[in-house]
């Protein structure tokens with residue numbers, strides 16, 4: 001076993017490995033691009049607006065007033081006839097302003113008498129290219145695709161976005177002791193990771209499906225499950241078997257599939273035995289410890305940064321929280337301490353438990369060789385899918 005690396009370094013190492021392996025950008029439908037980084041700048045396919053666009057409901061007029069009313073109205077969605085001096089035509093918000101227009105009168109400011117209209121005029125339209133010129137860069141490469149980015153891309157004439165695709169991830173659950181239904185009894189426990197981890201991965205930006213397993217505790221079964229999951233995934237997250245117990249086959253299985261460690265053990269409590277490995281063809285295997293809270297910590301520490309890197313995004317920033325009570329350190333290890341949104345520690349925070357985690361804002365980060373006191377603001381490591 002290699003020396004554990006520091007927790008902050010584990011995040012950066014996992015992210016950098018993902019970023020180096022990010023997919024080449026391609027033109028993706030908006031839904032597929034959402035959440036990933038732009039792989040190339042977004043440019044405008046036309047002027048924005050593409051034509052002089054009325055900003056009000058009113059009258060378009062030309063020349064000196066009062067103006068004689070032309071029949072009909074200029075509505076949004078068509079190309080209007082030009083208007084001549086001394087003429088007025090009714091116009092709707094969003095309609096193309098007729099050539100020759102010198103001013104618009106808002107409907108509520110207009111006086112109409114017989115066939116004539118009068119009132120104060122103003123250039124109440126948006127000029128072509130006011131927001132952007134055709135071909136102009138709207139957003140830089142590397143920016144995350146958010147819903148407003150999708151809206152802008154559509155407005156700018158696109159059906160797709162140049163982005164890094166979402167990585168495909170699979171979860172493989174190890175453990176003969178696990179039950180997939182009913183209550184824990186007679187030495188057997190309900191599998192809590194199989195139902196939970198795919199949702200963590202989805203929230204962290206992976207395409208994923210149901211977990212595979214529980215996989216039988218033999219090396220052959222582990223290797224077969226890993227190979228089958230790797231066949232259609234960029235990332236396989238395994239649960240359990242990270243230690244060196246009598247049926248912990250993960251390390252031997254990694255060797256069998258030719259995977260090499262990116263990192264192996266992290267100086268953090270809980271979660272110490274987590275690992276990240278890479279196969280010869282550039283796929284990743286994240287080993288999440290079997291203790292359920294430790295598995296979540298491995299997702300927070302290694303998997304979420306890796307997925308961000310694979311999508312071309314920066315290392316996810318840590319949030320911050322003000323503690324309402326003292327939190328001890330864990331010596332040379334980083335202590336990830338469950339806290340609620342008010343900064344209070346939670347009961348039931350053992351690494352085999354999920355009860356505290358289920359009500360938590362995230363993990364307060366207590367640096368190695370330190371402790372935190374009530375009132376201190378400390379980093380908060382959030383859990384994908386959980387808003388603090």
Ligand SMILES: Nc1nc2c(c(=O)[nH]1)N[C@H]1C(S)=C(S)[C@@H](COP(=O)(O)OP(=O)(O)OC[C@H]3O[C@@H](n4cnc5c(N)ncnc54)[C@H](O)[C@@H]3O)O[C@H]1N2
Pocket residue numbers: 173174175177178189190191192193194239240241242243244245248271272273288289290291292294351352
């Ligand atoms: N001699 C040592 N033993 C252990 C150490 C150590 O340093 N020296 N570290 C402990 C720590 S820390 C952890 S974390 C676990 C990690 O163990 P594994 O990753 O090998 O996991 P397992 O042994 O398979 O399981 C541990 C524990 O978690 C339960 N489990 C496993 N999978 C699931 C699941 N899908 N759903 C619910 N519960 C699960 C399993 O039943 C065990 O109770 O090692 C310690 N040991």
Ligand code: MOO
Pocket residue numbers: 268269270271272273289291294351352
């Ligand atoms: O560190 Mo283990 O990962 O505590 O449960």
